[in-house]
Amino acid sequence: MPLDIALLHAVVEVAKAGGFREAARVTGSNASRLSDAVRRAEQQLGIRLFHRTTRTVVLTEAGRALMVRLLPAMSEVDAALDALNDYRNTPGGTLRLNVPVSASRLVLPALVPEFLQRFPDIQLEIIAESNVQDVFRDGCDAGIRYEERLEQDVVIVPIGARRQRFAAAASPDYLNRHGRPQHPRDLIQHRCLRGRYASGVMPDWEFERDGESLRVKVSGPLVVSVGGAVDLAVETAIAGGGILYLFEDWLKPALESNQLEAILQPWWLEFSGPYLYYNDRRLIPAPLQAFINFVREKNLNLPS
Known part of the structure; x- marks a missing residue:
């Protein structure tokens, strides 16, 4: 049965967001317009897709069955439309990236301003959070992850x-x-400022020197969420509240200004930088392809 694709888009956005208000916030629309679009889609299809109450909007069984087939198809439609940008002088459209908060702070600032200047018709959306998730499921085109968090069967490009x-x-x-x-074991006797992931995990501090590795379970007066409250931990350390163990680049300004003093330097754990990753099993949208090419270009200038 023929159905306006705009109505299908409305159904998909409401299903992904779990409600009209959240879908309106994500899409820049308004809740009443989305509600009307979903109602018209249900009328044309002749079946209810959502159970609605004053507090919740939940897919019906028919709605869930439709989403299983519709979400991949709509992604392909969006990618096909984005591919038309290859025929423009400069690509345009939306690029959504899911990244760790550390990448938004330490990696992207060196890339994003120039990228947006070079591609003025691209709108870049950055979803920065500390929890690890399936970025493709949530409508993102690509993600940035460190090596231990990479998903299987994806294409990776070094970034940063x-x-x-x-x-x-x-x-x-x-x-x-x-x-x-x-020695790292001395930290057991100190006030340490710790981080907790969204999963609830509060990792031990890991150190390495001359092939020797050890983990130290520290304690202290402050625990912050990894992501949104890390700067609070840095400011607490500067104020004399305790010892911090964090990305070196994050602490570099405070170290260079002598607000913080480096300790245990021979034991600092080294790790590989992050990767941009994406799924090449589907048509790559033009904004993502532009970003991939841009990152690869920048990689040529990285120290070997």
Whole structure:
């Protein structure tokens, strides 16, 4: 049966967002317009797709069956329309990336301004969060992940510095009052500022030197969510609240200004830099292809 594709888009957005208001926020539309579009789609199809209450909007069994088939198809339609951008002088459209908060802070600032200047018709949406998720399921075109978090069967492109480290640091005032640790195990006796992932995991601190690796279970007066509250931990450390173990590049401004003092430097854990990854089993949208090519170009200038 013929059905306006705009109505199908409305159904998909409401289903993905789990409600009219959230779908309106994500799409820049309004809830009443989306509600009307879904109602008209149901009328034309002759079947109810959502159970509605004053608080919830939930797919019916028929609606769930439709989404299973419709979501991949709509993704292909969107990608096919985006491919038309190859025939423009410059590509346009929306590019959605799911990235760790650390990447939004430490990797993307060196890339995004120039990318947007070079491709003024592309709208870039960055979803930055600490929890690991299936980025393709949530409508993103690609993601940035560190090596241990990469999904299977995806194409990866290095992005940003290839070698990174964690850095341990505290304020000179704290270290003068409590002493300077000489070995990672000394941290057990110190006030440490820790991070917790959205999953609830609060990782041990890992160190490595001359082939020796060890994990230290630290404790202290402050726990912050990895992502949104890391800057609070940095400011607490600067104020003398305890020892921090974080990305070296994140702490570099405070280290260079002597607000923080590096400790245990020979033990800092080194790890490989992040990767841009995407699924090449479907048609790659023009904005994503432009970003991939841009990142590869920048990689040519990275130190080997």
